[in-house]
Amino acid sequence: MEFITIKVTCPSELIDVLIAELFEVGFDSFQEFESGFEGSCEHAQFDEEKVTVIFNSYPNVSFVIKEQEKVNWNEEWEKNYDPIIVGSSCIVRASFHEAQPQFQYQIVVTPKMSFGTGHHATTYQVLDYQMTLDHQGKKVLDVGTGTGILAIMAQKRGASSITATDIDEWCIENSKENFSLNDVEDVSLIQGQISEVNASGFDIIIANINKNVLLDQIKDYAGRLVEGGQLILSGFYEQDVKDLEVETGKHGLEKLKTTTRDKWAMLVLNKLSV
Structure with a gap:
């Protein structure tokens, strides 16, 4: 499956706004960074004209659009993915990491292009509260x-x-x-x-x-x-x-x-x- 990725460089106060606008035109996976974010959508959902209209309203924002094949995220994440420890009782680890039974809650994930591995501060806080x-x-x-x-x-x-x-x-x-x-x-x-x-x-x-x-x-x-x-x-x-x-x-x-x-x-x- 082919998909489109868009890498956006923008002020932090515009990240939520732009994500919401891109969501409305078909982008449905996002990863935020210090200087902006990256979004993706299936190739069939991509409408370049609508995306251009959005960014014409923000002169202080830059973006790069790329067309990509589906990535082997297991292989890519295995190179960089570290377990995350939430509080003292929970570990979120990939399936290729060794088990750590000393943690009361051990969550195993197969990394793909999905948000919510525990590394992001929002997911971490929710997990911490759930406990x-x-x-x-x-x-x-x-x-x-x-x-x-x-x-x-x-x-x-x-x-x-x-x-x-x-x-x-x-x-x-x-x-x-x-x-x-x-x-x-x-x-x-x-x-x-x-x-x-x-x-x-x-x-x-x-x-x-x-x-x-x-x-x-x-x-x-x-x-x-x-x-x-x-x-x-x-x-x-x-x-x-x-x-x-x-x-x-x-x-x-x-x-x-x-x-x-x-x-x-x-x-x-x-x-x-x-």
Whole structure:
């Protein structure tokens, strides 16, 4: 399968904005860097005219577009991928690393072009919080599951029902592999938007995406969450917390806590009784 990658160099305050705009024109996998980000989409989804229109509005931004064949990500990541230790109890490692049974939670991943290996500060914070949150017998929804590791942690913590979604075929493929590697069964895996999740009554909803997508979908999360349930949001900068607090407050959600790591934030909310 051929795909298009776009490497964007831009000020940090424009990263979320540009990712959201590229998402709207077919790009569905992103990796952020200090000076910008890289995005990708299947060749069939690429519309050069729409991309040009977006970047014509940002004169201080540069970008390079490349056409690539599907990469052997296992081979590439094996050269560079190191295990990540979250807190004192969790390790996220690749399938080619040796087992480390001294950790209570050991999550094994097969690296592909999916976001969410634990190396990024947003994924790290959610995993760290999950280890303190009671999942026992809970119904969990993981929106934008990526590698699937947040859903994997939910099951390791005792969740009784897990639904995971992603719009990206790569992520669906990768999360299936990772569920199998971690003996995670009976996950309802949906390729598509939150609107395609017909179930509701979730005790815990996790969404590690980006600010603009989160703001657009808060109403969907709130409507699927039980009273007293928790919504865990990440994928945005600490300066964006206020905007998310304002929007979540419109839908009966009350802040429980925030954390930050490397300027990235996580926001935990509780759904109030009506």
